[in-house]
Amino acid sequence: MTVQLRPEVQLHPEADLLLDYAAGSLSPALCVSVTAHLHFCDKCRAQDIALSEIGGDLLSSVGPEKMPENALEKVLLSLNSAEISDQAETIPIINEDMKKLPAFMSNIIAEPQFNFLTRSLKVAKIPIGENKYELALHKISAGGKTPKHDHRGLEVTVVLYGSFSDLDGTYNEGDFIIREPGDVHSPVATIDDECICLSVVEAPIRLVGPILRMINPFLSFSPV
Numbered sequence: 270m271t272v273q274l275r276p277e278v279q280l281h282p283e284a285d286l287l288l289d290y291a292a293g294s295l296s297p298a299l300c301v302s303v304t305a306h307l308h309f310c311d312k313c314r315a316q317d318i319a320l321s322e323i324g325g326d327l328l329s330s331v332g333p334e335k336m337p338e339n340a341l342e343k344v345l346l347s348l349n350s351a352e353i354s355d356q357a358e359t360i361p362i363i364n365e366d367m368k369k370l371p372a373f374m375s376n377i378i379a380e381p382q383f384n385f386l387t388r389s390l391k392v393a394k395i396p397i398g399e400n401k402y403e404l405a406l407h408k409i410s411a412g413g414k415t416p417k418h419d420h421r422g423l424e425v426t427v428v429l430y431g432s433f434s435d436l437d438g439t440y441n442e443g444d445f446i447i448r449e450p451g452d453v454h455s456p457v458a459t460i461d462d463e464c465i466c467l468s469v470v471e472a473p474i475r476l477v478g479p480i481l482r483m484i485n486p487f488l489s490f491s492p493v
């Protein structure tokens with residue numbers, strides 16, 4: 270069943286996030302999430318190109334500055350997703366999960382190691398070398414429901430394959446969903462196929478419900 274989203278639900282990165290992305294100043298995990306959205310969204314990709322051009326003009330009018338540490342890695346990650354896709358297409362993708370994902374993801378992870386969190390939810394963490402955010406893939410089986418949970422920090426979810434719903438509506442491939450601290454939801458994958466999402470989690474989330482609350486301290490759990 271497809272549920273209409275409330276009109277105020279935003280499914281694209283906000284302008285300031287795109288600006289930081291174009292400037293190369295986003296953290297690596299957030300950078301990957303925006304790159305994933307740009308792979309699907311022509312509108313935001315056009316905005317990114319425009320912002321990058323403005324940034325280039327500004328840079329050409331100022332003198333040279335010392336580059337920050339890891340600047341090269343950040344720039345490589347924030348490359349236009351179309352360019353990244355072209356590079357990735359030369360690498361044969363053999364993993365069945367990776368075949369469903371945008372090609373640029375194979376530059377970040379070759380073979381995701383999914384572990385069960387619940388009967389219908391698996392997670393594969395993506396090591397990216399930063400402390401503030403955790404990057405992971407979440408896979409919900411067809412029709413599977415994830416436990417109700419709330420958020421203590423910012424969480425970004427990008428749907429990479431399939432779709433899922435919560436009380437706010439249905440989210441499809443490319444949708445960029447931001448959850449603020451205090452938001453509570455319980456995503457359900459659509460019945461016809463599994464759903465794979467990229468997620469960036471700022472702080473551990475807390476399961477809701479008496480039994481889940483009891484086991485929660487022992488779980489590393491960061492669902493979509």
Ligand SMILES: [Zn+2]
Nearest residue numbers: 281282310313
């Ligand atoms: Zn967009």
